Amino acid sequence: xxxxxxxxxxxxxxxxxxxxxNCTYSNSAFQYFMWYRQxxxxxxxxxxxxxxxxxxxxxxxxxxxDKSSKYISLFIRDSQPSDSATYLCAMSxxxxxxxxxxxxxxxxxx
Amino acid sequence: SAVISQKxxxxxxxxxxxxxxxxQVDSQVTMMFWYRxxxxxxxxxxxxxxxxxxxTYESGFxxxxxxxxxxxxxxxxxxxxxxxxxxxxIYLCSVEDEASGxxxxxxxxxxxxxxxx
Numbered sequence: 225x226x227x228x229x230x231x232x233x234x235x236x237x238x239x240x241x242x243x244x245x246n247c248t249y250s251n252s253a254f255q256y257f258m259w260y261r262q263x264x265x266x267x268x269x270x271x272x273x274x275x276x277x278x279x280x281x282x283x284x285x286x287x288x289x290d291k292s293s294k295y296i297s298l299f300i301r302d303s304q305p306s307d308s309a310t311y312l313c314a315m316s317x318x319x320x321x322x323x324x325x326x327x328x329x330x331x332x333x334x
Numbered sequence: 335s336a337v338i339s340q341k342x343x344x345x346x347x348x349x350x351x352x353x354x355x356x357x358q359v360d361s362q363v364t365m366m367f368w369y370r371x372x373x374x375x376x377x378x379x380x381x382x383x384x385x386x387x388x389x390t391y392e393s394g395f396x397x398x399x400x401x402x403x404x405x406x407x408x409x410x411x412x413x414x415x416x417x418x419x420x421x422x423x424i425y426l427c428s429v430e431d432e433a434s435g436x437x438x439x440x441x442x443x444x445x446x447x448x449x450x451x
Contacts, residue, residue: 232374258439267426267442268377270335312377320365320430322440324377 227251230313230325239334243300247313247325250294254315254323257289259298262310262327271311272298303332336361336429338443346449347417354413355446357427362407364430367440368400371424380425383410417450424448 230247237243245259255276260268272287274280274296280287288297296315300307313325337360347353357366368380380400381389389402403411414421424445431439 226376228376256439260442265445265447267338267444270431270439270441273439314377320367320382321379322377326374326376 227323228313228315228325230328232326232328234329234331236331236333237303239303239305239332241303241332243298243303243307243330243332245298245300245311245313245328245330247296247315248294249296249315249323251315251317251323252291252294253317255291255318256316257287257296258314258316258322259285259287260312260314262312264309268312300330303330305332305334308332335431335441336363338427338429338441340427340443340446342446343444344447344449346451348451349418351417352413352415353417353448354411355425355427357410357412357443359408359429364407366404366410367428367430368402368410368412369426369428369442371426371445377426380412414448417448419450422448422450 228249258273259271261271262268274287274289277289277291284301286299310327310329312327314322339358341356366383369377379392380395381391383389383402383404385404401413426445428440428442
């Protein structure tokens with residue numbers, strides 16, 4: 225079993241829809257959870273980070289962590305064509321070593 | 335957040351040659367990381383580079399194939415040696431966000447796209 229599982233998609237949604245992405249993990253020591261956005265031919269850009277369980281909201285983006293289920297989610301409200309990218313989940317156990325999912329390609333159709 | 339640049343942005347190399355990738359950061363950082371991103375695969379950590387000490391390599395990566403230099407707190411190089419088509423990938427450097435106080439967040443450079451013929 226991989227440390228981090230993420231369905232690679234792709235996921236196509238109409239503009240304005242809610243995008244829902246998730247990752248599951250196996251290592252119960254993980255306590256920092258991150259979402260990165262990666263545009264084509266660019267490096268990953270840190271989008272959200274959350275410590276332990278709970279929700280975090282930043283504009284149209286909401287990150288949720290459920291440590292009891294080893295499940296994290298990212299929601300994008302009112303999706304825009306500019307949100308079309310690959311979204312990577314990442315997590316760590318305060319060891320400087322990040323474990324990444326494979327990334328989920330999202331296409332927002334105008 | 336730190337601003338990170340990489341050179342070259344892309345290259346096409348012949349089998350058996352080597353490519354050296356440079357990573358420059360606009361501020362001093364303790365830890366720099368080198369990753370490989372292959373199509374359809376997770377980002378994979380190659381090694382951690384600390385200034386003044388040998389790089390620490392992850393399982394499956396060896397110094398002879400991926401020598402790393404870290405001459406100061408703003409710069410590092412990764413060399414991919416004796417290239418084969420299997421080395422075709424995107425190589426990324428990253429730095430830890432030291433201002434975040436131990437949240438393990440990392441910032442990435444734009445990547446170097448390597449194609450080996």
